[in-house]
Amino acid sequence: MTENSKTGKHLPALDGVRGLAVLIVVAFHTGGGAHSSNPIGRTIGITLKAGWSGVTLFFVLSGFLITGILWDSKGATHWARNFYLRRVLRISPLYYASLLLVLVLSLLTRAPAGSGGLWIYALYLQNIPWIGDLGLGSRPLPLTHFWSLAVEEQFYLIWPLLLYKLKTFAQVKSICLGIFVASIAFRCAVWTLSAQPEAYNSFILSRAGELALGAYLAMRLRDGTWESLERTAPYLTAGALLGFIAVCAPSHIYELTNIACATAGLALLTVFYAGLIVLALADGFVHRAMSVAWLRWVGGISYGIYIFHILLLPAYARIAEVLVPHAGRVAAIAVRGALTWVLTAGVAWLSYRYLEAPILKLRRHFTSSPHFRS
Numbered sequence: 001m002t003e004n005s006k007t008g009k010h011l012p013a014l015d016g017v018r019g020l021a022v023l024i025v026v027a028f029h030t031g032g033g034a035h036s037s038n039p040i041g042r043t044i045g046i047t048l049k050a051g052w053s054g055v056t057l058f059f060v061l062s063g064f065l066i067t068g069i070l071w072d073s074k075g076a077t078h079w080a081r082n083f084y085l086r087r088v089l090r091i092s093p094l095y096y097a098s099l100l101l102v103l104v105l106s107l108l109t110r111a112p113a114g115s116g117g118l119w120i121y122a123l124y125l126q127n128i129p130w131i132g133d134l135g136l137g138s139r140p141l142p143l144t145h146f147w148s149l150a151v152e153e154q155f156y157l158i159w160p161l162l163l164y165k166l167k168t169f170a171q172v173k174s175i176c177l178g179i180f181v182a183s184i185a186f187r188c189a190v191w192t193l194s195a196q197p198e199a200y201n202s203f204i205l206s207r208a209g210e211l212a213l214g215a216y217l218a219m220r221l222r223d224g225t226w227e228s229l230e231r232t233a234p235y236l237t238a239g240a241l242l243g244f245i246a247v248c249a250p251s252h253i254y255e256l257t258n259i260a261c262a263t264a265g266l267a268l269l270t271v272f273y274a275g276l277i278v279l280a281l282a283d284g285f286v287h288r289a290m291s292v293a294w295l296r297w298v299g300g301i302s303y304g305i306y307i308f309h310i311l312l313l314p315a316y317a318r319i320a321e322v323l324v325p326h327a328g329r330v331a332a333i334a335v336r337g338a339l340t341w342v343l344t345a346g347v348a349w350l351s352y353r354y355l356e357a358p359i360l361k362l363r364r365h366f367t368s369s370p371h372f373r374s
Contacts, residue, residue, distance in 0.1 A: 010281045016290030017061055017280050019299030024054030026309045026344065030337035050254040055148050056210050056266070057273040058306075062152060063214025064277060070163050071172075071218065073367075082366040083160055087153075089366075093359050094304065094351060095149060096122070098141075098311055105140040124150040127202040145310040147202035154204045155211050169223035176216035183209030184267050191259040201256045210270045217274055221281075230282045237275030244268040304348030304356065309340055312347065316340045 028051025031044075073079055099121055117134050121143060126132045127150040166172045186205045191197040200206050220229050247265045248254045256262040279286035289295075298305070320327075320336040327335060 010283075010287055010291075012296065013280045013287050013290040014061065014065070014277070015296040015299035016292065017057070017277060017299070018302045019295040019297070020290065021054045021057040021061065022302040022305045023295075023298065024051050024057065025306065026341065027051050028054065029309060030340050046252075046254065050248075050269075052255055053266075053269045053273070056269055057276070058148065059151070059207060059210035060214040060217075060270060060273045061277060063211035064217045065214075066156065067159070067163070067172075067215035067218040068221065070160055071222065074164065078366075080160055080164070085366045086363045087156060089359055089363050090303075091149065091153070094307055094356060095146075097355065098143070098146075098307055101311075102139055102141050102143065109140055121146055124153045126150050127154075127204065129196075129199040129203060132202075140314065141311050142313060143311070145306070151202065151204055151207045152211070155208055159211075159215070169219050173216055173219045173223075176212045176219065179212035180209040180216070180267075180270070183207070183212070184263060187263045187266065188259075191262055197259075197262070198257060201262065209267070210273075213270050213274050214277070217277060229278055233275045233278040233282070237272055237279060240268045240272035240275060244272065298345075301345070301348040301352045304351040305344050308347045308351070309344040312344070313340065316343060319343075 027048055031048030031051065070079075070083060073082070076082070099118055103118060120126050120131060120134055126143070127147040132147070162175070163172065166175065183206060187200070190200045190206070194200065217229075220226050244265050247268065248261050251258055251260060253261055254265075256266065276286065280290040281287065316339045317336055320332060320339055323339075324331060324335050
């Protein structure tokens, strides 16, 4: 491994990057104002409509961190077993606890339809078009955001086995860039040929490029070319963001609901977030911003925040109705949004403290690498 000492010291800033990613996602789901008559409110609302891309930042960061773990521990005894067991310990307890909660509430409220199709979520199939539709239905708690967990689990079911066969940095980097380009090509084909292209927005072939570009960064960190990447990152990052705006501005659509944003737009945002990760590991403003204590704290409980900010949305809405029963539309949205932020953070902290952290201690029995955290 050729990771330089300066970059190694900056790795804790990636907790802040993780925190930023989940804040972007929550802002997207609690925001509004895109149609406001107030210019400031409208500008903020339009900006928030690109908040779906927080998941892209999660994907790129995940590809970077986990590929680093896999590569650094490659050849170790029980390499694959350790990786998969560590992955299970990180993702499965809270994920399956959420599914169990939905099942129990469905039975208690005598809404059997709410428990139908949960097997699809249990097998991480909810992001597959047409199969995932079987898991849709009225439930006491929504599971719509779990598609991203399915993408990650499907990717990491295959990626370690492929990575094990590759011998050199050049081979891995070529595969990563190939997956990135192939993912763009797949999205172009879907949006050109399919009658329902949006059904594929959460499909693994549509989103694998984001994870692969993160994996590419992990190889650049180790092959001696990271410093050159640091030098070009500010220009690539700024250029990618301007490119995204240029692609999406003509239609005023900043979500994956038209061909421009779903193809070139998503690719450019992926490059933008890859550049952000590089800048977070370099000296400068981005590193300092990602290193602030509160943002790193948010990053530490980001998994729970991601799970609960949608899962418990009906509860937040009900509490808001009780607190402000006669509030107008704007006030009700504001109260519900504030409750979502505050209560999600509290529930996520409790989840991490009393469920996730005790289970995560078991990972010490399946050591992969001392340098990164998955």
